[in-house]
Amino acid sequence: MSKPLQTINYDYAVWDRTYSYMKSNSATAKRYYEKHEFPNDTFKSLKVDGVFIFNRKNQPVFTKGFNHRSDTPLSFDLMDFNKYPQNIALSPQTKQTFPPKNSPIDNPDNVPSTDGIIATRYGPAIYSSTSILKSDRSGAQLGYLVFIRLIDKSFISELSQYTAAGVEIADIESTDTYLPTLGSNIKLAKLSPTSERLIKNVDGKPLFKLVLYHTNTQAPPLLAPNVFILLAEMSMLLILAYSLYSYFLVTPVRKLAIDIQDMDRSREIKKLRYHYPITELIKVATHFNALMGTIQEQTKQLNEQAYIDKLTNIPNRRSFEQRLETYCQLLARQQIGFTLIIADVDHFKQYNDTLGHLAGDAALIKVAQTLTQQFYRAEDMCARFGGEEFIMLFRDIPDEPLQAKLDAMLLSFKDLALPHPSSDTAPYVTISLGACKVDPIEDYQFKNNSNVIGRQVSLLADKALYQAKDAGRNQYRKVSIRLDRIEECESSNPSDQP
Known part of the structure; x- marks a missing residue:
């Protein structure tokens, strides 16, 4: 029952968006993360009842409780370490006064994690806690993320289905101190209709006990010897x-x-x-x-041949159009925004005229390699759009990371320093960028199909690219548009839109 909780807890903790949330000083960005990553529906789909985010000083940064079965808000106080000092065991990276029953999860990435049972005002619960790191497990540990699920009647009913045996929760009596804890290696000495196991809190004290009901049947009587011999011969x-x-x-x-x-x-x-x-x-x-x-x-x-550009060995235009259609559908149906960026190599015709087409092909290969180094998530992509143009997609990227990403692209070509003897902009190969960021609107019903979104976003990014070129090249221009404005753009002249 705890394995799925450990898995989803690890996925949310070792994630760039959670890491950016802890690192950001923007209250708006933090509220956006909390609202979109932990709505009530997330608790229901993940089967969790509580989410707690702590910083490195064991101070709660975000807490929310919601019963995923009854759809009712919950108010937990287990993160009050002054009132409940034993709950410091929730931290996977702090030396604990009351160590939990289980040692940290032995995961292949060596990310500090821990799990176990903890007492809450709503009864006992299983928990899983994992340190917050980037998706590639780099960077400093900025805190830890805790998921809990209450051990209630529905939990025990689900557990009974898994074990194919009756399971009940019972209070601990004074005579139960001799009972073994759950998971202890106990040799069974005799058959019995039930078994009892203690469940301990994070401080090692008994919390409750589980009662398991077994079948108690007797072996059938032995067959008569003659019949047994006949059956044995026939069986052979x-x-x-x-x-x-x-x-x-x-x-x-x-x-x-x-x-x-x-x-x-x-x-x-x-x-x-x-x-x-x-x-x-x-x-x-x-x-x-x-x-x-x-x-x-x-x-x-x-x-x-169908999806890879032969020269640069990156996705081609067809592959990009398929990915763009997927992004547009996610925007229209699930309100997940994205950013489209068009890049054009500055003065590329002069480069070919001066150094030749073979040198131009080699330059395009290096440009493709430099741009693809800016992509770390599997769902994002960089493709060759045609000639010296490249087109990129980033899913659900906030304004500040987008600004940093565009600056990093321009700086990467300065660091590359590929000589361009005929450029009027710089002595090295540069690019101009046009970016269009699409912002979703919650609960907005888009009336057109996804092709409308892709067409309008591409037009706006192309217009921003030409603005960057007119301003002197080796720079970028970016625009933002809301989903409802796309329909207005479709019904009017796109060139008149901001």
Whole structure:
């Protein structure tokens, strides 16, 4: 029951958006994160009842309680370490006076984490706590994130389904001090209809006990000796016949079917085994493998031709248009904003005229490599739009990170210092950028299709690019537009829009 809680807690804690939230000094940015990342629906979908964010000084930065089953707000006080000093065990990176029952989670990324059981004013709860780091697990630990889920009747009912046995919560009595704790290695000495285990709080004190109900059946009586011998002889004959039948026919065909099912399930083209006792199956596997090898090679070539630019080896325009359509649908349906950036190499015609087209191709390759270094999230992308133009997508990026990203792009070409002998702007290759940031509107019903969004955003970014060029190149211009303004732009002349 605690494993899913640990997984989602880790995903939210080791995340660039949570890290930026802790690092930001902007109250507006913090409120935006809290509102959009932890609405009531998030508690229901994640099956959590409480979210707590602490800084490095163990001070609460954000707290919210919401019962994900009854849809009622909850007010927790467990983060008051002065009132409940044992709850300092929630911190995965602080030396604790009352260490929790479980040691920190042994995850492959070595991110400090801990989990266990904690008492709240609404009853006991399971918790998971993970240090806040960037998605690539770099940077200083800015605090930690805690998720809790209450152990109530619905929790126990779900637990009973998993264990396929009856489970109940009971209060601890004075005679229960001898009971073993849950998870302790106890050898069973006799059969019993129930088992009882203690559950301890973060301070090591008993909190409640679990009562597990088992079936209590007796073994059937032994068969009569004569009947047993007859059944044994018949069973041996059946087993022998089935073994021969299975070895020569059933098992080889089953292996072949399993190999094909595994291939279909994994959506990967794999070679079949050749080791079959039936010659016909070996021939089938041989021809099948030859066919799959041809298909795999052709599929690889088609994918590269369809979605990868041959010169720069980055996504091409078709790949970009597919990703843009996905972003537009997320904007219209789920109010997730995005930013589209168009980049153009300054004075590229003069570069080709002076150094030749081979040098121009080499320059485009370096430009593509320099731009793609600015992308760290898998859902964002940089593609070659055509000629010396490149186009980029960033999903849901705030204004300050976007400003820093645009500045970093210009600075990266200054650091690259690729000579441009014919440029009137700088002695090295530079780019001009036009960016359009689309801001969502909560609960806004977009009346047009996603193609309208993509077309209008592209036009506005292209207009911003030409403004940057007219202003002297080697710079950027950016505009922002709300989702409701896109429909107004579609019904009027896009060139008249700001």
